[in-house]
Amino acid sequence: MSKFELEKAFGTLKAQDEKAFIAYIMAGDGGLQNLKGQIQSLEASGVSIVELGIPFSDPVADGPAIQAAGQRALSQGVTLEKVLVELARIKHEVSIPVVIMTYANPVLRLGAERFAELSHEAGVSGVIIPDVPLEEEREFGAPLAKYDIAMIRFITLTSSEARIKEVIEGAEGFIYAVTVNGTTGVREGFVDSLYDHLEKISRESDVPVCAGFGINDAEQAEKIGAHCDGVIVGSRIVNLLHEGKAEEIQSLIPKNRDIAANATK
Amino acid sequence: MKQIYTQPNENGHYGEYGGRYVPETLMGAIKELEAEYKSAQYDEAFQQELNHYLKDYVGRESPLYYAERLSKKAGGAKIYLKREDLNHTGAHKINNTIGQALLTKRMGKKKVVAETGAGQHGVATATVCALLDLECVVFMGKEDVKRQELNVFRMELLGAKVVSVDQGRGTLKDAVNEALRYWVANVEDTHYILGSAMGPHPFPQIVRDLQSVIGKETKQQMLDKEGRLPDAVVACIGGGSNAIGMFHPFIDDGGVRLVGVEASGHGIPSGEHAASLNEGSIGILHGAKMHLLQDEAGQVQEAYSISAGLDYPGIGPEHSHLKDIERAEYEHVTDEEALEAFKLLSHTEGIIPALESAHAVSHAVKMAAGMSPDETLVICLSGRGDKDVAQIKAREEGREL
Structure with a gap:
């Protein structure tokens, strides 16, 4: 597995005129032994890609829901290395691409080289590190490149035109377009300029653009997804899994809503 | 030949340390701060104003x-x-806060966020915000709020809003986390007055110089x-x-x-x-x-x-x-x-x-x-x-x- 799995997944979606639905879950929330089941149930719900969060003591990009999930995972003794080892064990039973979302420090502690090697063995397609901007990317990106694992970059509402060009140049996997100034978590709404912003990035980028932060239901997912290549939903899914309502996740995915609507017609 | 110390390099690295490990949302603000700081260093009027406050106020x-x-x-x-x-x-904290508050004004920002542990930096920030008419929010760990009740009152007296942080163990590290989250959400009109020679470049350099x-x-x-x-x-x-x-x-x-x-x-x-x-x-x-x-x-x-x-x-x-x-x-x-x-x-x-x-x-x-x-x-x-x-x-x- 590698960034080519992401290309393939986005290619298939495009051919079917569908948008990507990326589900974020916190690795080890509810115990690492449940990871396989969680990913398989997401897959069955129609999720296109899994973003697997690694718990960290100081997650400054995350809001309360993911912070709490991280604390639950940490109290179970979950570590980056354990997650990658478990992923390697179950990779043949998972068919959708998995990207890892982790803060920089656990990677640095494990060693960027070792992290890349373990990610490769685990079949990871891409890596998202929210506290590593372009300026600090090389140290983490270079070892991943050896295994063709995508280092996924961010564009935010505060990224200038020049900055957007810089980020797009050499981007891999997909662009993570942050929809709000703030942390992850459920929002009331989004600024009007978001949609033009997403379309502009999508026009300029060679890789797909997926929007995330604050997307909470199928309606928002559909509305935002219409202006880019897909959406990322995190906090809501994390909460549903924690509350034992995994079956409700499928109702967050716009295409399922269409199917359901057609079925009742 | 005598060696001249020139750290940090242009990317804010001190040898292998330092750098800018922040979410993309903050990169614009951090680069703006860096540019503004560079121009202020060579701006005589800015330096005079800073020296005036250091002498007659501090x-x-x-x-x-x-x-x-x-x-x-x-x-x-x-x-x-x-x-x-x-x-x-x-304390020495005000040497930094007065300089950064002047930078805040120079950037045309009207709001300030800060973290504090014991409350010294919070008080020093609230003080200069009162002086320069800036809105001020200070994040302080729940445990520290309890231990340093008087400093909380001081900050409030100076017109600052103190937010108690429940996350983590409720101490300085958690206050910094929350201040960073607040900054990400309010970056367009708010400057973060960091209290020590730490954080992403250019903060360690600005605080050191001040x-x-x-x-x-x-x-x-x-x-x-x-x-x-x-x-x-x-x-x-x-x-x-x-x-x-x-x-x-x-x-x-x-x-x-x-x-x-x-x-x-x-x-x-x-x-x-x-x-x-x-x-x-x-x-x-x-x-x-x-x-x-x-x-x-x-x-x-x-x-x-x-x-x-x-x-x-x-x-x-x-x-x-x-x-x-x-x-x-x-x-x-x-x-x-x-x-x-x-x-x-x-x-x-x-x-x-x-x-x-x-x-x-x-x-x-x-x-x-x-x-x-x-x-x-x-x-x-x-x-x-x-x-x-x-x-x-x-x-x-x-x-x-």
Whole structure:
């Protein structure tokens, strides 16, 4: 597995005129032994890609829901290395691409080289590190490149035109377009300029653009997804899994809503 | 040829440390700050305004005082005290906040966010925000809010809004996390006045430069009083701002020993300490690469010290670099030793030091004892101890605050 799995997944979606639905879950929330089941149930719900969060003591990009999930995972003794080892064990039973979302420090502690090697063995397609901007990317990106694992970059509402060009140049996997100034978590709404912003990035980028932060239901997912290549939903899914309502996740995915609507017609 | 110290490089790295490990949302603001700071450095009007406030508002220059009785007690080198405790608001913190508040105005921003541990930086920030008519929000850990009730009241009196942080253990690290989250959400009209020489570039450089007034004055005052540079300067280290402010002007003066003193709390073997440089390993937290107290999996550990201003698990990245190149030495002092020094300075000189500064006093007295009477040593007395008196009284009475 590698960034080519992401290309393939986005290619298939495009051919079917569908948008990507990326589900974020916190690795080890509810115990690492449940990871396989969680990913398989997401897959069955129609999720296109899994973003697997690694718990960290100081997650400054995350809001309360993911912070709490991280604390639950940490109290179970979950570590980056354990997650990658478990992923390697179950990779043949998972068919959708998995990207890892982790803060920089656990990677640095494990060693960027070792992290890349373990990610490769685990079949990871891409890596998202929210506290590593372009300026600090090389140290983490270079070892991943050896295994063709995508280092996924961010564009935010505060990224200038020049900055957007810089980020797009050499981007891999997909662009993570942050929809709000703030942390992850459920929002009331989004600024009007978001949609033009997403379309502009999508026009300029060679890789797909997926929007995330604050997307909470199928309606928002559909509305935002219409202006880019897909959406990322995190906090809501994390909460549903924690509350034992995994079956409700499928109702967050716009295409399922269409199917359901057609079925009742 | 004499070597000239030029850190950081253009990307904000001090050797392998420092850098800008922040979410993309903040990169624009960080680069704006960097550009604005560069232009302010060469703007005479800005420097004049800063100097005006430092002189007439903060009360600089601060005295360099020969502590004769303390020197006798130590029985060795002549000990001088750089009296940052005499600044307005009682500590060195205001050297930084006044400069950053002026930068905030220069950037056309009207709001400020800050973190605080014991409340010293929070008070210094609230003070300059009142002075310059800026809106001010201060994040403070829930535990610290309880321990430092009076400082919370002070900040509120000065017009700041204090937000208590429930996350984590409710101390300084958690306050920084929340201040960063707040900044990400309000970056377009808000400046983050970081309180120490830490965080993402350009903060460590800006804070260092603003605090360097300590070392520059000390240098001139020593030349005036002794006709030569000191043999050593000693400062306590939490994030490391008073220390880097004292050290930086002396870095190219190889004959001056630079000694930083960390808090070893209940002692290094107890595991309850804040000695990141002595016991930490390389990590990334709050925007910078530095020495960090962390576990095997890269989870950040809580730091402990009797002094709330020192219990931070990381360290300013420039100190990590100065340690690596062996230009500065980093020692540590326990709670008990700091308390002894707190009393010693109070008794011998009539100066009640902040518990933070008492760590520097403790180590300096030990050092001085091993030096000769014609040698000199300067302690950076970073703050006054009024804020700690209630805590120490409670401790003596067998209560914990």
